[in-house]
Amino acid sequence: MVTFLFWNIGNRRLNEIICRLVARHDVDMLMLTECAMEPYEVLETLNESIEPAFHFAPGIGCQQVKIFCRFDPQFLRPIYESDRLTIRRLNLPGLIDILIAVTHLPSKLYWSDASQAFGCVELARSIQVAEQKVEHSRTVLVGDLNMNPFEDGIVSANGLHGVMTRIIARRNSRTVQGREYPFFYNPMWSLLGDASTGPPGTYYYGSSEQRVFFWNMFDQVLVRPSLMECFDPDGLAILDTDGQATLLGGDGVPDARVASDHLPLLFRLSL
Amino acid sequence: MTDLWPEDIGVTDVKAPVAILKEQAAALGRRTKNVVVGIVVTETISTGQFGYSFYLDAPLLQFSYKLFKIRHGVELYPVRINPDEDIRKEIAAERKLDLLLAKTESDFLNLLSLIFRSEKTRKVLQAIISQSR
Numbered sequence: 001m002v003t004f005l006f007w008n009i010g011n012r013r014l015n016e017i018i019c020r021l022v023a024r025h026d027v028d029m030l031m032l033t034e035c036a037m038e039p040y041e042v043l044e045t046l047n048e049s050i051e052p053a054f055h056f057a058p059g060i061g062c063q064q065v066k067i068f069c070r071f072d073p074q075f076l077r078p079i080y081e082s083d084r085l086t087i088r089r090l091n092l093p094g095l096i097d098i099l100i101a102v103t104h105l106p107s108k109l110y111w112s113d114a115s116q117a118f119g120c121v122e123l124a125r126s127i128q129v130a131e132q133k134v135e136h137s138r139t140v141l142v143g144d145l146n147m148n149p150f151e152d153g154i155v156s157a158n159g160l161h162g163v164m165t166r167i168i169a170r171r172n173s174r175t176v177q178g179r180e181y182p183f184f185y186n187p188m189w190s191l192l193g194d195a196s197t198g199p200p201g202t203y204y205y206g207s208s209e210q211r212v213f214f215w216n217m218f219d220q221v222l223v224r225p226s227l228m229e230c231f232d233p234d235g236l237a238i239l240d241t242d243g244q245a246t247l248l249g250g251d252g253v254p255d256a257r258v259a260s261d262h263l264p265l266l267f268r269l270s271l
Numbered sequence: 272m273t274d275l276w277p278e279d280i281g282v283t284d285v286k287a288p289v290a291i292l293k294e295q296a297a298a299l300g301r302r303t304k305n306v307v308v309g310i311v312v313t314e315t316i317s318t319g320q321f322g323y324s325f326y327l328d329a330p331l332l333q334f335s336y337k338l339f340k341i342r343h344g345v346e347l348y349p350v351r352i353n354p355d356e357d358i359r360k361e362i363a364a365e366r367k368l369d370l371l372l373a374k375t376e377s378d379f380l381n382l383l384s385l386i387f388r389s390e391k392t393r394k395v396l397q398a399i400i401s402q403s404r
Contacts, residue, residue, distance in 0.1 A: 061395040082337035083355040
């Protein structure tokens with residue numbers, strides 16, 4: 001089982017909390033965005049107490065995402081990058097070869113809903129180009145998408161085409177006006193709201209506007225149908241504690257004074 | 272039947288932005304002995320709009336990096352350029368005008384030069400070339 005942790009740390013120096021999360025959940029691959037810390041700062045804290053030691057897996061041009069892994073970074077080679085996206089080939093010895101795409105999409109502060117949706121079209125296309133290059137579609141996409149699972153860019157066929165159930169995703173693709181569009185399975189739907197285990201979302205925003213969701217599921221993991229059987233549904237979690245301290249304020253929302261305004265996302269793949 | 276079309280149909284001294292991109296893509300390959308090549312990909316936009324993305328491609332690494340994309344209408348210019356965010360910040364230090372819009376072929380060439388010569392582009396190229404060896 002390979003354990004992954006993604007977190008938008010809001011440019012805070014959270015190396016101690018990160019270290020506790022990694023140790024608590026036995027994380028193999030750590031993905032950070034809005035990380036103002038230099039890689040050596042993260043490594044020094046992680047490798048003070050964690051065995052086996054972590055390595056920094058540098059990208060080539062994507063500055064928005066920093067990746068650290070317990071295995072040799074040669075097994076996590078970049079295949080495609082842009083300023084906000086890195087697609088890596090994860091090819092651990094003896095394990096299934098997959099693609100892992102990590103991204104941090106522009107926020108609603110700077111991009112309209114339409115621009116975000118168009119951004120997803122581009123993201124989907126980049127993933128498909130990478131899949132053609134490696135000749136498989138065993139892809140997992142994770143990141144701060146700055147959109148909810150039900151928004152146009154995530155659900156549209158020419159966007160990420162993320163569907164909420166495995167049964168639908170098992171159809172692999174859908175044809176719309178003569179063109180075939182592959183699915184992603186989006187397990188994040190199952191974590192929405194307070195009837196699910198854990199926090200009702202990964203990011204909280206309240207305002208005085210008419211239309212407010214309050215809790216948002218901006219940080220998501222999506223899995224191609226061909227990788228679904230490897231995805232551990234019980235291993236998917238939005239974390240609200242590092243085992244020592246809560247990441248939430250007294251009002252039950254992410255506490256940016258203590259940690260980040262986003263909550264970390266944990267998931268596991270049986271490769 | 273009388274041919275009513277003008278004599279000079281198809282004759283133009285204006286070079287299409289995509290033609291310029293393809294020339295520069297080939298030039299990169301020549302400079303790096305094809306260790307890094309440029310690839311121009313046509314993007315699907317709306318009717319009447321033409322979009323292209325420019326990638327740095329390293330065949331030996333099976334790696335591509337998207338450097339920028341452009342968009343224009345039927346009339347070729349003006350061209351809107353959307354570079355990598357780090358490059359955009361660098362260029363903003365040198366240009367005060369609407370740096371995303373090239374109104375003429377000359378302006379487009381100047382902007383491309385800024386993008387290709389940016390610190391970010393150099394770093395990406397250096398990283399690709401050194402890892403390809």
